[in-house]
Amino acid sequence: MNRQTILVVEDEPNIAEVIGLYLRRADYDVVTLHDGEAALAWLAANKPDLVVLDLMLPRVDGLEITRWLRSRGNIPIIMLTSRRQETDRILGLEMGADDYVVKPFSPRELVSRVRAVLRRVAAPGEDVVPGPALTCGDLTIDPATRLVTVAGREVTLTAREFDLLWWLASHPRQVFTRDQLLDHVWGLAEYIDPSTVTVHIRRLREKLEEDASNPRYIRTVWGVGYKFEP
Numbered sequence: 001m002n003r004q005t006i007l008v009v010e011d012e013p014n015i016a017e018v019i020g021l022y023l024r025r026a027d028y029d030v031v032t033l034h035d036g037e038a039a040l041a042w043l044a045a046n047k048p049d050l051v052v053l054d055l056m057l058p059r060v061d062g063l064e065i066t067r068w069l070r071s072r073g074n075i076p077i078i079m080l081t082s083r084r085q086e087t088d089r090i091l092g093l094e095m096g097a098d099d100y101v102v103k104p105f106s107p108r109e110l111v112s113r114v115r116a117v118l119r120r121v122a123a124p125g126e127d128v129v130p131g132p133a134l135t136c137g138d139l140t141i142d143p144a145t146r147l148v149t150v151a152g153r154e155v156t157l158t159a160r161e162f163d164l165l166w167w168l169a170s171h172p173r174q175v176f177t178r179d180q181l182l183d184h185v186w187g188l189a190e191y192i193d194p195s196t197v198t199v200h201i202r203r204l205r206e207k208l209e210e211d212a213s214n215p216r217y218i219r220t221v222w223g224v225g226y227k228f229e230p
């Protein structure tokens with residue numbers, strides 16, 4: 001099999017170098033570019049197997065490149081974003097990116113995301129969490145399509161919100177601490193503030209619950225953590 005080519009667009013030279021190093025070690029061919037304009041010019045003439053794309057880039061930013069790529073096909077994109085940007089821009093990212101990694105990230109984690117996305121592209125459906133849709137009350141969660149509906153109405157969740165909901169719902173009544181949820185759902189090597197979990201729980205409730213202050217599905221177990229009540 002031919003080696004797969006990955007385009008890395010990252011303006012911080014140290015990060016670009018580390019990413020390149022780890023990806024080459026994982027047997028990918030890597031092309032590294034440092035600004036958005038150069039990336040668009042290169043992409044006009046080349047078709048990589050995947051693009052690792054920093055969100056904040058000089059001249060043309062990652063979101064614009066994502067839009068440009070999506071208007072021309074479906075080359076997989078993994079977006080690099082900083083935690084501060086995540087809250088505001090994740091919805092935009094999800095319109096185009098296949099996955100995103102929050103800086104600072106471990107290069108190993110990025111390589112495993114790259115592998116996972118490429119595997120998903122090569123064999124669609126295989127990498128998706130197996131199992132049938134889960135229905136509780138008026139809530140339906142389908143791990144195959146990652147669709148969530150409440151009383152038949154489709155709810156838009158970010159990838160992480162979906163993963164968190166799926167983890168809780170597929171372990172009904174089991175209580176998880178925030179650290180456990182970080183391990184299972186985030187699973188990254190670097191430190192993430194446990195309040196990230198609180199924020200995601202709140203957003204899930206706002207999106208899913210009839211009364212977010214008196215949740216029916218995602219319950220707080222005071223002093224411990226959270227559980228899903230089917």
Ligand code: CA
Pocket residue numbers: 010011012054055056057
């Ligand atoms: Ca940047």
